Amino acid sequence: MSDATAKKEERRKFQAIRGTRDLLPPETELWNRAEQTAHEVFSTFGYGEIRLPIFEDTALFARAVGGETDIVSKEMYTFQNPTGLAAMVRENEMLGTLTEMSPESELISLRPEATASVCRAYIEHNMQQLPQPVKLYYMGPMFRRERPQKGRYRQFYQIGAEILGGTDAPGIDAEVIEMLMTFFDKVGLQGATLYINSIGHNADNCRRGYVAQLKAALEKVKDKLGSDSQRRIDTNPLRVLDSKLESEQAIIATLPHIADHLCDGCKTHYAEVKRQLEVRGVLYQENWRLVRGLDYYMRSTFEITAPGLGSQNAVCGGGRYDGLVELLGGPPTKGIGFAIGEDRLILSLQESGKGQVQQGRDIYIAWMGEKAYAAAIRAAKDLRKAGFSVELPPLEQKFGKALGQADKLGAKYALILGDNEVSEAVWTLKTLSTGEQAKFPEPDLLEFLRQQKKVSS
Numbered sequence: 001m002s003d004a005t006a007k008k009e010e011r012r013k014f015q016a017i018r019g020t021r022d023l024l025p026p027e028t029e030l031w032n033r034a035e036q037t038a039h040e041v042f043s044t045f046g047y048g049e050i051r052l053p054i055f056e057d058t059a060l061f062a063r064a065v066g067g068e069t070d071i072v073s074k075e076m077y078t079f080q081n082p083t084g085l086a087a088m089v090r091e092n093e094m095l096g097t098l099t100e101m102s103p104e105s106e107l108i109s110l111r112p113e114a115t116a117s118v119c120r121a122y123i124e125h126n127m128q129q130l131p132q133p134v135k136l137y138y139m140g141p142m143f144r145r146e147r148p149q150k151g152r153y154r155q156f157y158q159i160g161a162e163i164l165g166g167t168d169a170p171g172i173d174a175e176v177i178e179m180l181m182t183f184f185d186k187v188g189l190q191g192a193t194l195y196i197n198s199i200g201h202n203a204d205n206c207r208r209g210y211v212a213q214l215k216a217a218l219e220k221v222k223d224k225l226g227s228d229s230q231r232r233i234d235t236n237p238l239r240v241l242d243s244k245l246e247s248e249q250a251i252i253a254t255l256p257h258i259a260d261h262l263c264d265g266c267k268t269h270y271a272e273v274k275r276q277l278e279v280r281g282v283l284y285q286e287n288w289r290l291v292r293g294l295d296y297y298m299r300s301t302f303e304i305t306a307p308g309l310g311s312q313n314a315v316c317g318g319g320r321y322d323g324l325v326e327l328l329g330g331p332p333t334k335g336i337g338f339a340i341g342e343d344r345l346i347l348s349l350q351e352s353g354k355g356q357v358q359q360g361r362d363i364y365i366a367w368m369g370e371k372a373y374a375a376a377i378r379a380a381k382d383l384r385k386a387g388f389s390v391e392l393p394p395l396e397q398k399f400g401k402a403l404g405q406a407d408k409l410g411a412k413y414a415l416i417l418g419d420n421e422v423s424e425a426v427w428t429l430k431t432l433s434t435g436e437q438a439k440f441p442e443p444d445l446l447e448f449l450r451q452q453k454k455v456s457s
């Protein structure tokens, strides 16, 4: 490295990697609020939280999500994890004992989604022996190497829920969706639209038969399609229906609809899901093109869009995936679930003005003098214990400067403690929005603030 390059490297400023970002206060307050609402709503429906690893065996995602899907074929962060002999070789090398053993490694990936992990955990912990169904929810970061844009990141966050085992009664599908809509309502998301569809099951008299017809229809119009859709005719013809390309829309409108090819079982199931949604007062729109980009789905699929998000407007996706647990080596098990894109949820809340968070401290303590500092420390301790957010400056400031600082921090009150206040044990509280000042004996002050808090909450 030349001197100049070394200097440049030394001065280099580090930045978050493309597609990742820092979430900062006060916005994180809103994230916490959304997560807290999810904990509350999901637990009223009997769901328990599962915490999953951030990385898993690559083969788990390939098998569950599907090797031909965009997620697995292009978007996963995959790396080699030295294991077994390879790890031993490394340790030995570190110890200075070089050996001739051949290195082994396994491929691991950062999770692009969590349904596969939940199913893996269901099998690994023999959850089929628990009372069925098992209801689990999770929240945390997922990773996909997509082209970053508004609402699309390479590290993004999901809040999801899965219900495994028991029956595939349509009431389960409807209740999962009802829970989701209850959450959106409670968190304050406005203008959300629920789209539903049924993509049948994998049999000749159902989806397989439909896909064969779709493929034949697509072959006939192949020349008019873009290169992505042309490729998908062979790899995954259903995904052509997902295309957003303007030039393909008129052609797609002429393709056969899956609803006309569902077997009797799937048709009845779908009709009953819709009826059960109506019973629950959940509004929906049908969208025959809703096929979802992951291979494990069957029967019910659904997506929710929200305003203010531009082209990445799906704030939640989900569906039924009976058979996935079995595909991963477990017993035949019914399953359905969803994942909310938390980044997009927050964006939509902010765009609609529902994203206000309480900024600033409750109380700024302006103190002058050694004795006042001791009293201020004690006051801060008591106030924090009572749940107030308190700023206690570590250095003495003139009162004028302290009040200016309190304003900048958006504090509601300034508690003024000088020699007089301490010797008289009567403290001064200034309401910063009105400039009003009032004096309180020490015990009354805490009571006054408590009352104010009750009124404002």
Ligand code: HAM
Pocket (backbone or CB within 6 Å): 112, 113, 114, 115, 144, 146, 151, 152, 153, 154, 155, 156, 157, 158, 160, 161, 162, 294, 314, 315, 316, 317, 318, 319, 320, 336, 337, 338, 339, 340, 341, 342, 343, 344
């Ligand atoms: P998904 O449709 O791939 O489904 O993702 C669910 C949601 O995650 C999307 O609707 C979107 O809001 C958000 N999302 C996906 N990719 C990104 C990204 N790059 N940046 C920001 N947000 C994103 C699943 O992941 C399934 N596991 C859902 C599921 C659970 N199905 C059954 N159970």
